[in-house]
Amino acid sequence: MKTQSFEEKISKIEELVELLEDGELSIEEMLQKYEQAVNLIKESREYINKAEKVLININDNINK
Amino acid sequence: MLTISEITKQIKNTLESSFDNIELVGEISNFTRHQSGHRYFVLKDNSAQISAIMWQSVRINFEPRNGMKVVVRGSIDVYAPQGKYQIICRSMVAQGEGDLYLAYEALKVKLSEKGYFEAERKKRLKQLPLKIGISTSPTGAALHDMIQTINRRNKLVQIYFRPTLVQGDGSADDIVRAIEELNQFDCDAIIIGRGGGSIEDLWSYNTEIVANTIFNSKTIIISAVGHETDFTISDFVADYRASTPTAAAELVTSITHNDILEAHERILIDLKNLMKRKFEKYNDFLGVNLDTKIIRPISNLISTNKQKIDYMDSILKLKTSNKIKSYVEKLDFLDKRLNSNNPLLPLNKGYALLSSNNHYITNNESLQDYESIEIIRKNETIKINLKENK
Numbered sequence: 437m438k439t440q441s442f443e444e445k446i447s448k449i450e451e452l453v454e455l456l457e458d459g460e461l462s463i464e465e466m467l468q469k470y471e472q473a474v475n476l477i478k479e480s481r482e483y484i485n486k487a488e489k490v491l492i493n494i495n496d497n498i499n500k
Numbered sequence: 501m502l503t504i505s506e507i508t509k510q511i512k513n514t515l516e517s518s519f520d521n522i523e524l525v526g527e528i529s530n531f532t533r534h535q536s537g538h539r540y541f542v543l544k545d546n547s548a549q550i551s552a553i554m555w556q557s558v559r560i561n562f563e564p565r566n567g568m569k570v571v572v573r574g575s576i577d578v579y580a581p582q583g584k585y586q587i588i589c590r591s592m593v594a595q596g597e598g599d600l601y602l603a604y605e606a607l608k609v610k611l612s613e614k615g616y617f618e619a620e621r622k623k624r625l626k627q628l629p630l631k632i633g634i635s636t637s638p639t640g641a642a643l644h645d646m647i648q649t650i651n652r653r654n655k656l657v658q659i660y661f662r663p664t665l666v667q668g669d670g671s672a673d674d675i676v677r678a679i680e681e682l683n684q685f686d687c688d689a690i691i692i693g694r695g696g697g698s699i700e701d702l703w704s705y706n707t708e709i710v711a712n713t714i715f716n717s718k719t720i721i722i723s724a725v726g727h728e729t730d731f732t733i734s735d736f737v738a739d740y741r742a743s744t745p746t747a748a749a750e751l752v753t754s755i756t757h758n759d760i761l762e763a764h765e766r767i768l769i770d771l772k773n774l775m776k777r778k779f780e781k782y783n784d785f786l787g788v789n790l791d792t793k794i795i796r797p798i799s800n801l802i803s804t805n806k807q808k809i810d811y812m813d814s815i816l817k818l819k820t821s822n823k824i825k826s827y828v829e830k831l832d833f834l835d836k837r838l839n840s841n842n843p844l845l846p847l848n849k850g851y852a853l854l855s856s857n858n859h860y861i862t863n864n865e866s867l868q869d870y871e872s873i874e875i876i877r878k879n880e881t882i883k884i885n886l887k888e889n890k
Contacts, residue, residue: 446827449834456841463853463860466843473838477831484827491820 442483449476505580512578515585519576524587525595526550528568529698539564542698543572543587551586553577560592566699566730567601570594600699604706607733611708616715622739623720628760629688629752631658633719635678638663642695642724642745649749653756660685666694672704676713683719689752690717692734693724693745705732714738724748847878 440448452473456466502510526543533539537556541564542549552572554560564570574589611617632650636642643661650657662682665674675692682690692714694702704710705725714721714737723738724745735741742748839845847853853876854861867873871887 442827446830446834449831449838453834453837453841456843457837459841462862463843466841467860470838470841470843473834477835477838480827480831484824484831488821488824491824495817 442480445476445480445483449473449480452476508578508580508583512580515576515578521573521575522587523571523573524550525569525571527599527601528564528570529566529700531564531566543570551584552589553586554589554592558590558592562594564592565601567604568594569601600703600706604699604733607706607708607711608736611711611733611737616711617736625689625720625722625740625752628755630656631660631685631687632752633660633662633682633685633687633690635662635664635675635682635690635692636694636745637666640666640695642693645744645746646691646693646749649746650753653750653753654760655757656760657753660687664692667697667701667704672707672710675704675710679710679713679717679721683717687719689720689722689740691722691724691742691745691748691752692738693722693742693748694726695745696727696730702726702730702732705734707733710734711737722748722751847876850878852877 452469455461455469456473461469524543526545526549529542529544529549531539531541539554539556541552541554543552544550552574554572571593572587572589573591574587576585577588578585615621634643634646636646638661647659647661650659660682662678664678665671679690679692692705694705702725705723711733714723714734720740721734721738722740722742723732723734724742724747725732725734726744728743740748740751742751854867854873855876856870856873861867861870861873867886872883872885875882875884
């Protein structure tokens with residue numbers, strides 16, 4: 437399976453949140469989508485935190 | 501018995517009264533004119549000679565020279581302090597020329613016709629001769645004068661001395677051999693010289709063999725025979741004639757070692773000044789141009805690029821961190837929206853979910869259809885059997 441890019445993950449989260457807000461889903465589907473969205477948000481936060489750290493490292497190295 | 505003074509007085513009286521006004525014919529030799537103008541010479545013929553004096557007050561219409569035949573009128577005088585007799589001349593008339601003088605003149609004409617005296621064939625002395633041959637008597641003052649003069653004026657000159665017979669039997673032959681031998685040393689010049697003397701003493705320098713040898717010499721010949729007033733054939737044939745041996749020594753040292761040192765000093769100073777001017781020129785150039793033409797443009801370029809880099813750096817940081825920030829905000833926002841749609845949120849308010857075998861029971865279904873259900877609350881889950889209650 438192809439790994440999702442960061443941007444694709446963000447779009448997926450947006451899509452999931454919108455589906456949940458519509459309220460048309462069954463409770464089972466809601467829970468499943470909710471869980472999926474929570475996991476994607478967690479992954480994305482980790483990714484963006486890592487990116488920020490990399491950036492800080494690079495700047496620190498340059499300014500040394 | 502007589503004293504020396506008494507006999508000299510008697511001789512004086514006898515001679516001076518007997519030869520009071522006489523006329524003599526003879527050839528002049530050893531002629532010298534004293535500073536006072538008095539003239540001292542010898543009158544001679546083939547077998548005898550007599551000293552002669554002609555005072556400065558006596559006027560004659562020619563210049564007496566050695567070898568000249570003259571007729572003089574005068575009185576015999578005895579000079580007691582030296583026991584010497586002499587003739588005091590009151591007049592002098594030229595009476596044809598002497599034999600040696602005639603021979604001298606004849607050779608002079610002959611060699612002149614052969615072109616021996618031509619100025620064009622004479623070699624030029626180099627400016628700074630450093631190797632000088634000398635032919636003269638080893639015992640005369642001439643050698644001493646020349647060596648001293650040369651050494652005093654230019655210590656760099658090397659002297660090749662060939663001791664030479666300068667008068668008497670065999671002297672002409674020896675002068676010839678001396679010139680030939682000195683020619684083998686590749687000297688810059690050869691001085692043939694001697695001090696003053698009578699025409700007989702100087703005669704070797706008036707011979708044809710010496711003249712021929714000088715003429716054929718590869719090396720430059722400087723003739724320095726006798727005094728200022730003495731002219732010999734060698735003087736005419738030689739490339740240079742010096743009036744005395746000392747003058748010859750001065751001629752070959754026209755540039756002295758002091759001249760060389762001074763010139764050297766001057767050249768050094770000139771060089772120093774030249775280098776100084778060059779350096780000053782380059783310094784000016786570097787001082788002015790290094791700053792305006794090189795350093796300033798480079799530092800301008802550097803600072804411009806530095807600003808550019810700083811700007812790009814800040815833009816880059818801003819863009820990157822803005823992007824990250826915007827994603828963080830977006831994630832926060834999505835998180836909030838997600839949380840507000842958490843399907844389990846109602847459980848916090850005391851609501852419960854009903855499920856059966858991991859299936860959530862919706863409002864469209866009837867509990868009648870299930871044998872057992874689970875009631876899910878926030879903190880507990882209870883299973884209820886519906887069949888038994890029916």
